[in-house]
Structure formats: structure tokens, C-alpha cells
Amino acid sequence: xxxxxxxxxxxxxxTVRLHRRxxxxxxxxxxxxxxxxxxxxxxxxxDEFRLAWFARVFVTIWFGGVLLFAVxxxxxxxxxxxxxxxxxxxxxxxxxxxxVGATGMLHVAWQDTERVADRVAEAVAxxxxxxxxxxxxxxxxxxxxx
Numbered sequence: 001x002x003x004x005x006x007x008x009x010x011x012x013x014x015t016v017r018l019h020r021r022x023x024x025x026x027x028x029x030x031x032x033x034x035x036x037x038x039x040x041x042x043x044x045x046x047d048e049f050r051l052a053w054f055a056r057v058f059v060t061i062w063f064g065g066v067l068l069f070a071v072x073x074x075x076x077x078x079x080x081x082x083x084x085x086x087x088x089x090x091x092x093x094x095x096x097x098x099x100v101g102a103t104g105m106l107h108v109a110w111q112d113t114e115r116v117a118d119r120v121a122e123a124v125a126x127x128x129x130x131x132x133x134x135x136x137x138x139x140x141x142x143x144x145x146x
Contacts, residue, residue, distance in 0.1 A: 004018075004019050005017070005018060005019070005116070005119050005120065005123065006018075006019040007031075012034050012035050012036060013032075013033070013034050014031075014032075014033050014034070014035070015030055015031065015032050015033075016030070016031040016033075016116065016120055017029070017030045017031065017052070017116065018112045018115060018116050018119070025109055025112070026052060026054060026055050026058075027051060027052075027055045027059075027105065027106055027109035027110075028052075028109050028110070028112050029049040029050070029051075029109075029110050029112055029113045029116055030049065030050060030051065030052050031047055031048075031049055031116055031117070031120060032047065032048055032049075032050055033045055033046060033047030033048070034046050034047075049110075049113050049116070049117075051106075059102070059106070062102055063099070063102070066095055066098045066099055066102070069094070069095055069098070070095035073091035073092070073094055073095055074091070074092060074095065076088060076091045077089050077090065077091035077092030077093075078092070
């Protein structure tokens with residue numbers, strides 16, 4: 001499946017994510033970064049992978065809801081377990097399954113991190129710099145010297 005990098009540049013800041021045709025991964029990694037001139041005259045790039053803002057809000061609400069549910073469910077499950085009511089004791093398992101499921105979903109979604117980093121490094125390595133030179137081979141993902 002063909003993939004491409006898409007993003008935005010605003011002043012010295014940029015965002016980059018992987019785009020696949022026909023597939024939208026809202027929980028995939030987004031590379032946020034800034035470009036600045038260091039004191040030694042080199043150009044530096046500071047970047048980090050984070051969730052998109054919508055996904056951060058969703059995950060916060062999700063885990064908050066799981067926490068609230070667990071506050072009610074765990075005592076109910078303990079009472080059911082002590083009473084021998086296995087249906088009620090299942091309330092001990094449900095919050096765990098919800099947390100494991102959400103964590104697994106995020107783990108799978110973040111499999112693209114290495115691919116995004118490699119594609120950005122390839123794009124930077126192919127950039128023509130002033131004077132016609134390009135960055136040295138083995139460009140670091142976190143910083144480079146033109």
C-alpha cells in the first residue's frame with residue numbers, strides 16, 4: 001500500500017505524519033518538531049513523536065472513564081467474588097480488559113514510528129543545502145548539521 005508523508009510547516013515549527021490511501025489511523029504517531037539555528041552556527045532540529053490532539057483527548061477521556069468505572073466495579077467484583085457470584089465477580093476483569101485493549105491498540109498504532117522517522121531522514125538527506133552540499137551520510141534523526 002502506498003504511503004506518503006503529509007504535514008504542516010508554520011514558521012519554525014512542523015508536524016509530519018504518515019498517510020495511507022483509504023486508511024486513516026487517528027492514533028498513529030505524529031512527529032512534532034522545530035528548526036532553529038544553534039550558537040555554533042549549525043541548524044538543529046528538535047522533534048518528538050506524540051499522539052494527535054484529538055487522540056490525546058480521546059485517550060484521556062477513555063482512561064478517565066475506565067478509572068471511574070473501576071472505582072465502582074472493583075468493590076462490586078470483590079463482593080461478588082466473596083459471595084461466590086461469578087457473574088458479579090467479572091467486574092474485576094472488565095477494567096483490566098479495557099486497559100489492556102486500549103494499550104494494545106495504541107501499541108499497534110505506533111508501529112509506524114520507525115517508518116516515519118526513516119522517511120523524514122531520507123527527505124532531509126536529499127535536501128540541497130546552500131552551497132550545493134547535502135548533509136553528511138548517516139543523518140541523525142534528532143539533529144543534523146548542514
